[in-house]
Amino acid sequence: MGVAKKILVIPGDGIGQEVTAWGQKVLSAIAENFKHEFTFEEGIMGHVAIEATGNPLPDETLEKARKSDAILFGAIGHAKYDNDPTLKVRPEQGLLKIRKELGLYANLRPIKLFDELLEASSIKPEILRGSDILFFRELTGDVYFGEKNRTADRNTASDLMIYHRYEVERIARKAYEAARTRRSKVCSVDKANVLEASRLWREVVQEVAKEYPDVETEHMFIDNAAMQLIKDPKRFDVVVTGNLFGDILTDEASQIAGSMGMLASASIGDSTGFYEPIHGSAHDIAGKGLANPLASILSAALMLDISFGLKTESQRVIKAVEATLRQGYRTMDIANKHTENALIMGTDAMGGKVLENLN
Numbered sequence: 001m002g003v004a005k006k007i008l009v010i011p012g013d014g015i016g017q018e019v020t021a022w023g024q025k026v027l028s029a030i031a032e033n034f035k036h037e038f039t040f041e042e043g044i045m046g047h048v049a050i051e052a053t054g055n056p057l058p059d060e061t062l063e064k065a066r067k068s069d070a071i072l073f074g075a076i077g078h079a080k081y082d083n084d085p086t087l088k089v090r091p092e093q094g095l096l097k098i099r100k101e102l103g104l105y106a107n108l109r110p111i112k113l114f115d116e117l118l119e120a121s122s123i124k125p126e127i128l129r130g131s132d133i134l135f136f137r138e139l140t141g142d143v144y145f146g147e148k149n150r151t152a153d154r155n156t157a158s159d160l161m162i163y164h165r166y167e168v169e170r171i172a173r174k175a176y177e178a179a180r181t182r183r184s185k186v187c188s189v190d191k192a193n194v195l196e197a198s199r200l201w202r203e204v205v206q207e208v209a210k211e212y213p214d215v216e217t218e219h220m221f222i223d224n225a226a227m228q229l230i231k232d233p234k235r236f237d238v239v240v241t242g243n244l245f246g247d248i249l250t251d252e253a254s255q256i257a258g259s260m261g262m263l264a265s266a267s268i269g270d271s272t273g274f275y276e277p278i279h280g281s282a283h284d285i286a287g288k289g290l291a292n293p294l295a296s297i298l299s300a301a302l303m304l305d306i307s308f309g310l311k312t313e314s315q316r317v318i319k320a321v322e323a324t325l326r327q328g329y330r331t332m333d334i335a336n337k338h339t340e341n342a343l344i345m346g347t348d349a350m351g352g353k354v355l356e357n358l359n
């Protein structure tokens, strides 16, 4: 007997539109193969929503999100806003607002290298082999949500980096619980030598750590962590960190998995789950059909596992991605000088290969 689930799809902007179509197709194929009933609705957010309604997160999208069992999101962003920092209404505000409104405080970003992609990274294969890191990025606090100010003369600006004890406690607990199911190591990343918000972070993580004596705890400053990630990624198991540091470190960590186009994420918290690639709308390749759809497809796999508890189905998707890579197919971002030209393909051909391997 299958399950019935309502999924809201928010493709967003740029390559978000191109790759999310494949995340959705994979979910539909899984529903068909396993006799589940997945109902899809679509919502707008980001630049497309500003163009249509003037609002980067229309109330209608938020309402649909609240009523859904899970959300599959692509990316938001447009060069127009990146090139004009004076614009007040911006696509990113939609994403920040939906995260806050839905209470999605824990952003899980798994960094797992498919062996087939050992040669895709700019890091040496012997450093990468066996890397498997799970990031817990706090998602509804920090400098992204603190008070913003600009003086009347426009010459001085500030963004408040702010954390409350309860925010650190709840993300730390999630990280420790996950570590227990993995290699029992947590590395908490902060800048406690300089920032008061980080000193609170470290204090709270030290307290939570006492509840998990079976889990090894390490505290690391963000600057050192950025270096250690590339020097020796295998030393990390679970990493827990704030919103800003997590955002930056995981883009860096995408190189451990070969490309930004490989990294999926799950945002969880108080209500429905929200699944998205970690990448943005990628103006440089948008509209060209070149984007790697695997991060969206792997985000769909996370949805099946985390929100729906469908572990077999989730594994089926991951195996289909693995099989596609083993057959040698590559989008441009994960190809290298040894890849045969005939095996390098665009978004739709790559998504199609994964679908074939699902059946």
Ligand SMILES: NC(=O)C1=CN([C@@H]2O[C@H](COP(=O)(O)OP(=O)(O)OC[C@H]3O[C@@H](n4cnc5c(N)ncnc54)[C@H](O)[C@@H]3O)[C@@H](O)[C@H]2O)C=CC1
Residues within 6 Å of the ligand: 015, 019, 074, 075, 076, 077, 078, 079, 082, 092, 095, 260, 261, 262, 276, 277, 278, 279, 280, 281, 282, 283, 284, 285, 290, 291, 292, 293, 295, 333
């Ligand atoms: N979650 C979101 O919606 C995010 C939105 N953004 C927005 O996206 C826009 C572009 O930002 P960028 O800093 O350029 O970051 P980005 O993540 O869009 O792109 C960074 C680089 O990675 C490449 N890349 C990203 N995804 C790829 C994929 N699936 N396949 C192949 N290559 C891929 C891009 O071509 C680019 O060279 C901005 O407007 C930014 O605000 C940025 C990050 C996250």
Ligand SMILES: CC(C)CC(=O)C(=O)O
Residues within 6 Å of the ligand: 092, 095, 096, 247, 278, 279
């Ligand atoms: C565009 C930002 C709001 C977020 C971001 O870069 C991310 O979530 O990775």
Ligand SMILES: [Mg+2]
Residues within 6 Å of the ligand: 247, 248, 251, 278
């Ligand atoms: Mg980011």
